[in-house]
Amino acid sequence: MEGPILHVERLTKNFGGLAALSQVTLEIQRGEVVGIIGPNGAGKTTLFNLISGFLRPDSGNIVFRGESIAHKKPQEIVARGIARTFQIPRPFHNLKVVENVAVPLIVTKRRKGSGVSKLEIAHALLERVGLGGKKFMKAGDLSEGDLKRLELAKALATEPELVLLDEPFSGLSSTEIEGLVPLIRELSEQGTTVLIVEHKLRELMKLVRRVVVLNFGQKIADGRPEEIAADKVVIEAYLGAGGAALVLS
């Protein structure tokens, strides 16, 4: 397929008087793994909410695989091949782990005629994310790290072409993060496009070859991790002008 898989064009979203996202333009190529970073309140989650259909933009466009999805509902966007996780996991607490994964499997039309029963797919997905032994636990009883894995499994259930991971490492210990990294890497190796919002920059850099920086709702940088790390504007965004001067001297 030619052209970028995702094209965000001059996307703008205001809340009251506050510009959460302002004229953000972005092109993501198929198969890329891109990190989205920026200080708190920069608009990263807003970007994800807009792409996944939970918010409507005030102006601008979002084009996925050549189709404008800016005003579509979340379930329509999922049906077209975009999946997302939530910063704070949102499991179906009183349902079992395997039932949690079953729900997106039941409603999706993207896995037709594979000959494999949905039950088997659910089991396979859970094995893949490392929850094989906990399939029949109540989702609400899982640990933080396992909840993140479940989020991932649910997102993968619809066989998405683009996955939006919202702070997949937050609240996890370094061991837990180490467990999650290979899973994400595997995703990109299979050709899935991945966008990751993260604050844990060290871990993020292990996964991405491109970083987009947002601040106050605007895109202030877009390039390779090494370039970004040395970019004056980016450092200023995080440390302020004084801090930046200190670091760069």
Next chain:
Amino acid sequence: MRRVPKEVLAFVIICGVMAPVPLVVESHYVINLIILCNIYAVFLASWDLLTGYTGQISFGHALFIGGGAYTAGLLNFYLKFPPLVTIPSGALIAAILGLALGIPSLRLRGPYLALATFSASAIPSVLVSTLWKYTGGEDGLYGIAPISFNVVNRYYLSLALMGVCCGIMSALARSSYGLVLQAIREDETAAMASGVDTRAYKLKTFVLSGFFAGLAGAFYCHNQMHVGTEELSLSLSILVVLMSVVGGIGTIIGPMFGGYLLILLNEGLRFIEDFRLVIYSGAVVIILLFLPRGLLPSVLELMRRTRGLVIKSPSPKVEAVRDSASGVDEPEAQRGLSCEPK
């Protein structure tokens, strides 16, 4: 579905067990009581589908029950349509009412939804009062045609009503459709993120819930040969809620059980006469405080625990799985996946 679901089997068995009752019990009074239980079972099951499974808290179920009852009653009283026509008509009108209630409810949550449903059954109530010349006002309409003059026939008809309606609802609840409903109840946003068209599912459930409640309501009207404002009353809505809570919400069978228990207990306590409902609501308060999951799940849990003590565990690994599971066997978890989505 290739194999017959457990639920259909269960209901066939239950109906089979209840079938010989008129042969054994002589008292028409008792048989009439069980007929009432059967009808209420459908009210309760339809409520649980909407509230217990989908999380749409409804304090206005009387809207559907009364809607079905009045449709049947008016059609029969003025146009002399037979029950065979009026009862499905009642169900259809109630289904439409389900849609009418469902659409504005889509955007409401928690207290707003509860209060809106609370108010919902008030509208037809006021209309019935205003148009008392036609509806009989508070007293209602008498002389509605019975389904059958023979109490035994009515018993079997009510059994069929309960078996078929509750069987269908139970099968639905346990299928993949029911699983999606539960997901909506647990976290609607997450359900949307999983690709669920939550609006469509909620509306479908409102319509289904209304349909069955209206069907039973119409049946009730012909059974009593009377329709009145009690069928639209808030008290009825609340009674449905209380019975379901006692039995155990979110299980279909739980609320049904609550209904049978409370109606029969009600009569059993006849000697206390008027205090019954006081004791009964007091019992509900106590259950809510100490047995929040309701009677049926708590009883089943108790049975499971004592069974675990008596039977030796096969191996540590299996024990671990059972411990971490919320007490339900593995095959049950597969139910949601073995059927094709609706």
Next chain:
Amino acid sequence: MNVALEILVYGAVQSGVYAMLALGFSLIFGVAGVVNLAHTAFYMAGAYLIYTCVSLLGMGLPAALVCSVIVVGLCGLAVQRFAIRPLIESEYSVMMITVAIAFLVQEAVTVIFGPADRNVKGFIDQKLEVFGVVDIDSQRMLTLGVATVLIVALWFFINKTKQGKAVLAVAQDREGALFVGIDPWKIYLRVMFISAVLAGIAGAFIAPTLGARPHMWEHPLVKCFAIVILGGLGSIEGTILAAIILGFCEVVVSFLISSYLGELVALIMILGVLMVKPAGLMGRGAVR
């Protein structure tokens, strides 16, 4: 002209009662997040208590009022402490248990007093002429007077006293209030007491006009709902304003069209607001 004045006076009375009733309901939600479906059961209790004290026990009015208020207040405290507090984590459980309590009160009252209407003797048996033209009984005017006094008193309490400000604090930020040493549970009890008392007084004063019936708690709950979604759960000014709007609209429709349709006003209001703005006109906010 006469009709307009009639509407003015009767509308004011209606609004006063509704305001008294809805304020408690709105407050307990704004402050504690509790949807107390037993709220109008307190209103009903007030009516039956005053009936018991005055007509059955032959107490004098002041004593009867004090008695009723204390009993209703205590009931409110009991409900808050023993029924609501254990379940406060789940909004839905609180609704379930308060509805069960309301039902319990309804049935208890049916057992004790029977299902028929009970007539309560008026406090003052006099017809008044307001503005020289409007015929109205003094019971209604007394109700209006009491309502006005209580609402103003409540406003002062919330905004001007230390305890009242503590209530505001808890409504706005529970953790913050804890931080400065305010115990939210005490505040909830306090608000529930006020809430129940207001409802009970409304019931006591309306009883001579409407009588006491076991189902008298049902429609007023719908009215309370209409008022709070119009005025915003938790907003004092909003609730008062909405109560005035509902009270006057009902009286206008009742006088000019039909009293049956007067009942529909609240329902249409609910439908209307929910269609347009499900969060209510003023939204859910802290107590303001």
